[in-house]
Amino acid sequence: MAVLVTGGAGYIGSHTCVQLLEAGYDIVVIDNLSNSKMEAVRRVKELTGKDFAFIKGDIRDSALLDEIFRKYDIESVVHFAGLKAVGESVSVPLRYYHNNVTGSIMLFESMQRNGVKNIVFSSSATVYGMAEKMPLREDSPLGAVNPYGRTKLMIEDILRDIYVSDNSWNIILLRYFNPVGAHPSGRIGEDPNGIPNNLMPYISQVAVGKLKELSVFGNDYPTPDGTCIRDYIHVMDLADGHVKALEKLREDPGVVVYNLGTGKGSSVMEMIAAFAEATGIKIPYRITGRRPGDAPVSYADPSKAEKELGWKAKRDIIDMCRDLWTWQSQNPDGYGD
Ligand code: NAD
Ligand code: WQD
Numbered sequence: 001m002a003v004l005v006t007g008g009a010g011y012i013g014s015h016t017c018v019q020l021l022e023a024g025y026d027i028v029v030i031d032n033l034s035n036s037k038m039e040a041v042r043r044v045k046e047l048t049g050k051d052f053a054f055i056k057g058d059i060r061d062s063a064l065l066d067e068i069f070r071k072y073d074i075e076s077v078v079h080f081a082g083l084k085a086v087g088e089s090v091s092v093p094l095r096y097y098h099n100n101v102t103g104s105i106m107l108f109e110s111m112q113r114n115g116v117k118n119i120v121f122s123s124s125a126t127v128y129g130m131a132e133k134m135p136l137r138e139d140s141p142l143g144a145v146n147p148y149g150r151t152k153l154m155i156e157d158i159l160r161d162i163y164v165s166d167n168s169w170n171i172i173l174l175r176y177f178n179p180v181g182a183h184p185s186g187r188i189g190e191d192p193n194g195i196p197n198n199l200m201p202y203i204s205q206v207a208v209g210k211l212k213e214l215s216v217f218g219n220d221y222p223t224p225d226g227t228c229i230r231d232y233i234h235v236m237d238l239a240d241g242h243v244k245a246l247e248k249l250r251e252d253p254g255v256v257v258y259n260l261g262t263g264k265g266s267s268v269m270e271m272i273a274a275f276a277e278a279t280g281i282k283i284p285y286r287i288t289g290r291r292p293g294d295a296p297v298s299y300a301d302p303s304k305a306e307k308e309l310g311w312k313a314k315r316d317i318i319d320m321c322r323d324l325w326t327w328q329s330q331n332p333d334g335y336g337d
Pocket of ligand 2: 084086123124125126177178179197198199200202214215216217218227228229230268291294
């Protein structure tokens with residue numbers, strides 16, 4: 001029996017593949033490499049010393065998916081494949097709806113045709129929209145504020161509807177907070193295309209000399225130092241959460257939602273300070289205006305995952321910065337061309 005990992009060449013997918021292989025799972029990976037490189041797959045194999053089938057293809061290719069389900073003995077699916085840039089989703093919404101929503105529907109249809117009814121889905125804290133009450137619990141009000149977030153809410157709803165129609169499905173919706181860091185070996189990590197949108201990859205590219213200075217998007221928020229607060233979570237902790245979720249699927253849980261966060265918020269200034277503490281590198285920065293759409297504060301209540309999955313984040317922001325720097329300094333150009 002194997003686990004099909006969609007989007008397994010990507011940032012979170014590659015780290016999860018390592019942890020699944022280390023936990024003894026057989027995996028099959030499908031990825032169209034639209035936002036990732038084959039080198040990541042090669043390094044997952046190198047790190048674990050294990051081989052697995054990699055299929056370069058799109059989850060919107062039904063014939064290909066059916067062929068994979070027929071050929072391999074797939075027990076469950078971990079579904080990462082999707083586009084994830086919030087700003088881009090505003091400019092090209094149809095690409096996001098088609099890739100993420102149509103792609104997911106085609107995957108679920110193929111699962112249904114082939115009798116595979118166990119899935120772990122990559123949702124996001126973005127589904128809580130501009131919530132004001134912290135910490136965010138799984139039952140906090142939902143409401144996405146951009147096309148990317150709406151694709152996540154739609155896919156969550158589609159999966160809930162599938163369960164209502166056939167309760168032999170088992171569905172785990174994991175809402176990730178802000179994944180950062182890298183495998184401690186520095187062999188795999190986040191390799192954004194072009195100039196990073198997200199804080200920590202931006203910081204590490206300033207540190208390695210590829211970018212001049214960080215723009216801090218606003219210091220007039222109602223927070224202690226005026227900069228936004230987020231719940232940064234080490235990608236290895238997130239990967240471990242997927243191993244726990246797959247174990248949970250074996251208990252026939254129906255549809256369940258879990259926040260994967262640390263429960264601790266850190267401001268932009270605290271992340272700059274943590275990076276300096278972990279690496280000795282001071283990041284030059286400039287305070288600029290607010291970025292439209294940023295919530296002042298967002299952090300999880302992760303207690304449900306601890307209680308029901310036996311999962312808790314173990315790594316702190318110093319670990320996140322150190323491991324990010326090991327990756328970035330050893331791979332200044334990411335996986336290269
Ligand atoms: P990523 O872009 O590194 O990985 C996604 C992978 O999916 C890429 O390798 C890409 O090539 C592949 N892919 C995209 N569309 C595909 C398609 N139609 N068919 C086949 N492969 C396809 O992103 P990530 O950060 O690893 O995110 C993984 C998942 O987690 C995504 O669904 C994302 O929305 C979600 N998520 C990410 C974050 C984050 O901040 N990184 C936070 C919350 C949720
Ligand atoms: C963090 C903080 C910025 C860049 C995004 C998505 C979310 C989820 C995770 C997928 C904010 C500040 C950033 C910079 C800065 N992804 N910042 N200068 O926006 O919390 O979440 O990734 O589901 O959907 O929106 O993460 O890393 O972009 O920003 O000051 O150059 O850093 O204002 O306060 P965000 P981020």
